[in-house]
Amino acid sequence: MRNGVQSLLKWTAINLVAALVFTTCCILAHKYMVRPTLSVTIWPAAGIGVGLIMVWGRKIIPAIMLGELINSFVLYQVHVDFGWNKTTFYDFLLYLNNVFRPLFAGFLARRMMGPHPRLIQFRKISRFFLYACVLPCLLTTTVFAILLTAAGHYNTGDYFTKGFLWYSGDLLSVMIFTPIVMSLLARPRTIWQPRIITVALPSLGGFLLVFMLFNSFKNYEEQRINEIIRTHQNYLVNVVISDEMDAGELQSYLQQEQDLLNLDSYKTELEVWQDGAFRQLYLSQDVVTTRYENHVIRREFDMTGQRHRLTMTPTNQFFAEEGSSGLWLSLFIALTFAGFASVGMLTLTGRHVLTAREVTERTLQLNLINKELQARNLDYQRIIDTQPVIFWKVNLGLDQVTFVSQEAEAILGYSVNQWLSEPHFFTRKIHPNDLSMVKDAMLQEHDQEANIEIEYRLRHADGQYRWFRDVLHIPEDFSDSREVMGMLVDITDKKNDTEKIHHLAFHDYLTQLPNRQKFQSELKALLKKSQQHKTYGAVLFLDMDRFKVLNDALGHHFGDQLLLNIASRLETFEAEFKVIARFGGDEFVMATDCEYSNANDAGVQIIILAEQIIDQLAEPYDINGHHHICTVSMGIAIYPFQDVTVNDVIRQADVAMYRSKEQGRNQVTMYHESMKKDNDKMLFVEQVLRNAVNHDHFILKYQPIVDGDRQVVAFESLIRIFSEQETLFPDEFIPVAEDTDLIQSVGRWVISHACLKIMDCQYNISVNVSSKQFHQQGFIMYIDQMMKRFNIGKNNLVIELTEGVVVGSFNEIQYKFNRLKEMGVMIAIDDFGTGYSSLEYLRQLPIDYLKIDKSFVFDLDKDNSSRVIIETIISMAKHLNLQTVAEGVETEQQFSILKDIGCDYFQGYLFGKPGDLLTLS
Structure with missing residues (x-):
């Protein structure tokens, strides 16, 4: 709260001071820099207002509004004609435009250039x-x-000339x-504060020089104009007195x-003393003529014994005819020079800032580079000091070490003196299997300086060999x-x-058995x-039974x-197999060596071995106090066969x-070729099915359902x-x-097309729904959407479900059944009677x-047991409504027997095969 009050007082003071400065500049400009015709040579308040907006934005708006309001009363005397009249109306519009000018210019520049432009680059x-x-x-x-033209201050004839002068004054x-x-107030101060001396003071000094020139021009002009008016007035008075x-x-x-007398150029008024x-x-x-107070010439004289006064005031036309454009043009040129000089100094200082910044940045970069070099040198030194590195020099002619660094003792355990004094020290410490390779690298012919990188083993003082990478330098x-x-x-x-890493790349992380990649390599x-x-030989593929259930129940x-x-x-x-691998998840694969002379022998022996493995794996497991039995399913493939690949086996x-x-x-x-045909058939069906889903190649056939009088009561849709x-x-x-x-x-395709057909024919149509489809999320919602979309009436859509659908969460099943009934x-x-579920769900x-x-209906006229089953089903159904x-x-x-038993409806080829609904109906 206290900070808010302080901030309010601060900005109130700033706005009052800014309004005072703004008003003072306007009063001085009006007094010294405005021509009688209201052609503004320069209006400093315009530039000051834009500058204030650029510095403080919206916070300084009250100062500009207050300053212009004071100007309206002090300069333009709006209170003299205050009221609902033309003069007040134009004064109000002029006030709004005076306020609008710096606000519009300032906020446009802020938006396009940012709130705190640095103005460094000329562009x-x-x-x-x-x-x-x-x-x-x-x-503006x-x-x-x-x-001003509408208010009478400008003539239509010189509208563009005076408008241009006004525009130039605002620009300057x-x-x-x-x-x-x-320069005095803007941020960042690091950019603008130096410009007080390089921009602000020179610009202000140049303006003051021009201002003094302007003032002398203005005084001279006023005296010349007044002398012309006075001469004209004396002529009239002399004519009156002489005649x-x-x-x-x-x-x-x-x-x-x-x-x-050219009186159109004057407002001439004759008064008498009474x-x-x-x-x-x-x-x-x-x-x-309210703007020409300095040029109002009055003269009193006696006429016919009475005191009279003749007042002559120049008009716009007078100044257009008698005004000296040369003096004002000179002043305009001087101000233009001052304005462009100000912009030029702004550009020069910007270049200076850019140069200074670049020098600073370059200096900073050099300092950073030097620091980075120092840090790198320190890092290199630390690396050399902390890493196991030994610098050495050997004279091959004498087979004698002539130099070794101090790290040698810490790394290999031999003292530096031992390195230098013992004959043949270096070659004796190299592993015998690597010695010839090292000598070849050192003694090969070198036409020029060369660096050679080799790896070999050296014996440590404790007797063990350690691996080293040696960067040899041949001078x-x-x-x-x-x-x-x-x-x-x-x-x-x-x-x-x-x-x-090599082991991990070819072995399973959990069991440490070879992995899929290793197995494929071995099998190849x-x-x-x-x-x-x-x-x-043979490959055995093993998969654990119901492993996912175990994982979900007891955890990974x-x-x-x-x-x-x-x-x-x-x-x-492992003695029986060349490789045993974990293929992934709960799958294991094993491959025997190719040691059998024919495929039959391989098959017989491998089946015996596989049954032993199944028996062994079926033995109980005691894991963390849990007694568990795990069975496995296994498949065998004999290799090789024609055009065989690893993936084929x-x-x-x-x-x-x-x-x-x-x-x-x-x-x-054991794999048999017939299995391939079954798989090929399934693959063909899958490809056809996917193509049908993607390209809508399904079609629905409809089989009629009739009552006892053979009247069609409904249809079953068959895809x-x-x-x-x-x-x-x-x-x-x-x-x-x-x-x-x-x-x-x-399923969704069948439901949507069946609902569309119901809308067309108004028959009840049943749709088969699989158990998996019924249990999927969104099934009930989709049924509801389709019924609303096609305006399906109550009991027009029938969902056919097998008994297997009630296997699972009974609460979920009961909820979905109830929702379907609520939807109509x-x-x-x-297929009632063929499932394994409890009859309690009925x-x-x-x-x-x-x-x-239909399996019960097929033998109905031949098998009495089928009739008993159907009678039981119908009797049970009637008791359950x-x-x-x-x-x-x-x-x-069959039809006759079923009617006698009491069946309600009938479906079969006797009444019609599945076909187009229009044909059947």
């Missing part, structure tokens, strides 16, 4: 004056000229006084001789001196790290060997421990493993894919859609229909 200085005076002053001068004002204000005219004759004379005051007798014209005079210099760097740890070598020797740490135990048990069979073993999964897990399967080669039915591609997560796209969707259980879920599976639909009705006998 930016030119832009600044373009936005601060050239453009805004053109607008035009408004001023229009207002900004060019001279704005840099002065900014002894009375007042009426004088008025007639003035009117008749108006052109001869009752203690002068009374007006005659006025030549009523024009605005130019080697042939004469036989001396070689070198720099030894201990790289033992790096060598060990490299070996560790085995394939090459088997093809050369025409022998056979438990899963990692189990993987380690699996790897440990597999390693007990692995893929075959993988396919065989998945066949083990499909057949119940915890078993081993098909028509590819270029064949037609695919749901049994072929729906399982693939579920495996590839395309079921969401397929009917629910049917399809009582708790809002189901409408039970669709009896459910309706039944029999599927697969193909004969009249």
Whole structure:
């Protein structure tokens, strides 16, 4: 609060001082620098106002408004004609334009140049004056000229001339006084403060010199104008006195001789003294002359015995005819020179700032470079002092060390004296396997100076060998001196790290078994060997059963421990395999050596071995107090075969493993060529399915559902894919859609097109929904959107679900069933009687229909047990208030039996095959 008050008082004081300075400059300019015709040679307040806005922005607006308000009363005497009249109106408009001029120019420059421009570069200085005076002053001068002409101060004939002079005065004002204000007050002070001496004082001094010249011109001009008026007035008075005219004759004379006497250039007023005051007798014209007080000439004289007064005031026309343009032009040229000199000094100081800044920056850069060099030297010294580096020199002719650095003792454990005194010291410490390589590097012929980098081992004083990188320097005079210099760097740890990295690159981080890359490399070598020797081997692909369930239930740490135990048990069979690897996740692969003479022998032996592995891995595991049994599924592929690759063998073993999964897990399967055909078929179906999803190649067929009178009551929508080669039915591609997560796209397509058909035909249409689709998020919301989009009525859409849908969270299932019923969707259980779920859901879920599976209907007329099952289903449905639909009705006998049993609705080829709905209906 206290800071706020202090800030308010501070800015109030600043605004008051600024308003006082602004007003003072305006009063002085009006008194000394404004021509009688209101042609402003220079108006300093304009430049001062722009400068204040550039320095303080919005905070200084009150000062400018207050200053112009004081000017209106002090200079323009607006209070004399105050009221609702033309003069007051124009005074108000002039006040607004006076305020608008510096605000518009200042804020335009601030926006285009930034709030604190440095004005260093000539290009930016030119832009600044373009936005601060050239453009805004053109607008405000035009408004001023229009207002002054409309108010009667300007003649239409000299509108452009006086407007140009006014515009020039404002331009020069900004060019001279704005840099002065900014030098005194603008930020950053490091840029502007030096300009007080280089810009502000020279500009102000030049202006004062021009001002004194201007003032002398003005006094001379006023005296000349007044002498002309006085001569004209004396002539009239002498005519009156010599001709002894009375007042009426004088008025007639003035009117008749108006052109001869050039009275249009004056406001001529004749007054007579009556009752203690002068009374007006005659006025030549009523024009605005309030700006010409210094040129009002009055003379009193006696006429017909009465006291009279003749007052003559020049008008705009007078100054246009009698004014001396030469003197004012000289003054204008002087001011223009001062303005451009101010801009020039601003530019020169800017260059000086740029030069000084560049010198400072260069000096700073040099200092930084010197400091960086010093720091680097220190760093290099520290590196040399702290790193295991040995500098040495050996005379090969004598095989004697002639120099070694002090670090040698700390690194290799031998004293410097021992290095220098013992014969053949250096060569004796090199590992025997590396000695010839080192000698070859030193003794090879060198035509010029050379540096050679080699790696070899040296024996430490403790007897162990350590790895070193040696940078050998062979001098130019080697042939004469036989001396070689070198720099030894201990790289033992790096060598060990490299070996560790190499191990990690080819081994699994958890089990330390070889990884996929290592396995593929080993298998590639085995394939090459088997093809050369025409022998056979096998690859076993192993996957843990239900490992994800275990991970989710007990956590990844438990899963990692189990993987380690699996790897440990597999390693007990390492004598039987060339390589055992972890392929990723819960998958392991093993490859035997190619030691079998034919594929049958390999297959028999490997199956026996695989069953042993399965039994071994099925033994219980005790992990952190948890007793766990883990089974595995395994696939086997025999190699080699025609045009075999590593990926082919692995893929075959993988396919065989998945066949083990499909057949119940915890078993081993040998790959057979028929599996490839099944996979190719699945791949073909997947490609067709994806193409259908992307290009909308699905089509819906509709099979009628009839009542006991064979009347169509509804249709079941059945999806098909028509590819270029064949037609695919749901049994072929729906399982693939579920495996590839395309079921969401397929299901939504069926629902949307079925809803569209309901809107067209107004029949009830049922849609098959898979269990996976039903449990996906957004299923209920999408049904709701489609029903609203196509305006589907209540009970027009039927969702057919298999019994398998109720496997899972019963609360979630019950919620979704209830939401479907709230939306007006009917629910049917399809293929009823073939599932494995509890019948309890029939009582708790809002189901409408039970669709009896066609497998029961097929043998209905031959197998009495089928009839018993159907009777039981229908009886149960009636007790639960459910309706039944029999599927697969193909004969009249089946239809008759079903009606007798009490079935409600019927569907099958007897009533119509799936087809176009319009044809069927």
